[in-house]
Amino acid sequence: MTTAQDTGTRQRPDAATVRRWLAVVTDPEIPVLSLEDLGVLRDIHWQDDTLMVVISPTYTGCPAMDRMRADIEATLRAKGVEKLHIREQLQPPWTTDWITGKGLAALQAYGIAPPRRSGEVRCPQCGSANTTLISRFGSTACKAMHKCEDCLEPFDHFKCH
Amino acid sequence: MNTAVPAQTQAADRREYALRLGDNALILGQRLSEWCGHGPFLEEDIALTNLSLDLIGQAQLLLDLAASQVPDDPFSDADKLAYLRDAHQFRNALLVEQPNGDFAHTILRQYLMDVHDEKLYSALASSQWPALADIARKVLKEIRYHKQHSGDWLHRLGQGTEESHARLQKALDDLWFYTPELFESDALNQRLQEAGVAPDMADIERQWRSEVEPAIQQAGLRLPESGWRATGGKKGHHSEHLGYILAEMQFLQRAYPGCEW
Structure with missing residues (x-):
């Protein structure tokens, strides 16, 4: 029992840890800006056994968004996250504020x-x-x-x- | 995406309405992209392609919304709708498929559409269809920025040289009679208006006229008077120009179905 719980805990890093991991993901066009600094990373939480990452697109046609999604996925996979869902949220619309x-x-x-x-x-x-x-x-x-x-x-x- | 849908609306109606909006954005975006490498000067080349990029992004949201309404829709996402439909299945207004012409034609068409889009999406921001309202609030910020750009050019070309003025007047004479179609209301519009999903197009037209007509006069231009009007886009009756747009836009997916890179 104890072992199973330990495994479960290891598989489920908390939101703050995930946020720290994602600090290395930057805007491919402006590499000095992390997703968090850009205000794109809106929420991180667990839904059952799936890690949900909620992001807000900047401009609707910005090709960098695809790259950011791919980089989030690659970063979290490398940390051992297996079930991952990256969701785009339009509301409220992203703002430079x-x-x-x-x-x-x-x-x-x-x-x-x-x-x-x-x-x-x-x-x-x-x-x-x-x-x-x-x-x-x-x-x-x-x-x-x-x-x-x-x-x-x-x-x-x-x-x- | 918020998947809640307003009661008393049919999935087919929602699909059709989202197609009209999405196809306007897609075809105008595709038209503007033709300026890439051909702009009158570098900054304007970049501006036109930026407008194009925003419009294609907007089209992607709207066409994905359209694709998600009817279960087992063979056009199951925005890409399939964009790349695999034939001309008669497109629902865009005839104005956006008109050839770019000279820069005056392109920028005038842009201004007319930017004001239309601003009024329409401002109303759609309070649509009873939550997913559409979300998109409207998102794209409105981009549209307002576009309008500053096209509106500035309207004034500069109209009040510029004799040449720029004459070209802009010619563009207005050529394109003005494509604008009534933007505000046509059919049975679908009526049903969605009753459900609180879409606005009264007569109201949008009033708002549009009260902004566009004074701006045209301030640019020193004369409003054309003739009474003919082009129509048909919402029913899939297009000008010959749409086929050429699709031939270029869809070539790769037609030649290599499902190709990704």
Whole structure:
């Protein structure tokens, strides 16, 4: 009996442990941002013998979501999780307000202006707020292109969404 | 996906309605993707393909919803619906399948659809069909962003050079009579409206006109007057253009059924 329970416990890491494992899964387009920092990882729980991972898609057509799902699965399989279900949840819709403080700082350090609730776009190189929109769309669904009018560097802005 | 469905609606009706929405997004997205590598300048090339990507993502949600309504549907997911149906089985409005034409045609068509989508999905956000309401609230954020882009261009081209103005007016003259179809209401719309699933299209049309008409005037354009109107998409009666779109979009799955990569 005792052995069986031990096995059961070993097979069922708690949510905090799973969250820690998933810290290595990052946005393939912005590798400094983990799923948790991006606000995509919404819930982790056990439903009977199945580990349920609930994620919120960022943009509906973002191809990075497929990759993130595959990376979550590979990471958890490598940790020995056998029964796994990754569920996409649309409601409430993902918003850049869910990006963590750590995530915002990581974006900035990586050279991408983070979304600010005020709507202000600051140059990630020199910090100036004297910036101009070049294009509402950029290399990924989540970014727009801007230019700094002080240091003249072009840069990506993670759009408020 | 929330699988609860509103009482007093039929699965076939829900499937059909989700197809209309999903096919509009899919065909417009496919059209816009033709601009990849051909945009008037790099940033706009990227913008048009970003719009395309969002629309194809929206189509995937809506077509998966359509596919999940009727048990044993031979088109059991979004991919099968997109790649294996023939033209007469598509339910998109004729406007979205029209050729891209020049940039003025593309951006005007986009603006007309963006405002339509914004009004429609704002209403659908409170649909009694929970799965559809969830999708509506999700895609609305993307649609509003698209509208800022197409709306800006409407004004810039209309008030730009003589050339840009003339091209935009030509686009309006060519495309305007495809817009009434977007607001047509048939028996299906009526049934879903009564069930609180879909809005009154006359109301959506009023909202659309009250935004689009002043914007067109502010862009310095003249609204066309002739009375003809194109119709047929909801019944699967399409222009010859849809066949060419499908020939390209579906080629791989037709030639190599079930191919994955």
